[in-house]
Amino acid sequence: MSVRVRRVYETPQPEDGVRVLVDRLWPRGLSKDAAAVDEWPKGLTPSTELRRWYHEGEASYEEFARRYEAELAAPEAAELVDVLRESAEEGPVTLLTASKSPDHSHAAVLAHLLQG
Template sequence: MSVRIRRVYEAPEPEDGVRVLVDRLWPRGLSKDAAHVDEWPKGLTPSTELRRGYHAGEGSYEEFAGRYEAELDTPEAAELLDHVRELAGTGAVTLLTASKSPERSHAAVLARLLA
């Protein structure tokens, strides 16, 4: 299983495999053609409240990750996680985010859960 994280603004690479956008909002200033996104499962994204709180500096990354994992504990999210796991089982999957620090974002939480 191969899951990696990249910024959506980076040029696609052949090693990306299936490119999955994991942000709730479409990245600013990026056309759909330029993004080369294969899937956009909005049900895997953090809630607006959680996202805004984390970006405002409310709590640590560890608190954010814990709350996000709790949000993912729904049947819809479990189904979407299973789907992305299936994709990763057949080839590479790249989780795309507009976050400036992908390694401290919800994409890192998802990558860990998919491993």
């Protein structure tokens, strides 16, 4: 299974496979053609409340990850996780985020969940 995380602003690569935008909002200043996004399942993104809470700066990444995993366990999100996992079993999947720190973002949490 191949799941990786990249910034959506990076140039698409052939080895990206299926490119999945996992941000709730479309990245600023990026055209849809340049992004080359194959899927945009908004049901996999952190809730607005969780995202705002984390970006206030007082939350630890570990607590954010725990809360986001709990959101992903909800039936609708869990179904989307399963679909994405199946896709990753068939070929490479690249989770795309506009986050400046992809390794400390919801995309990294989702990638870990998919691979685990």
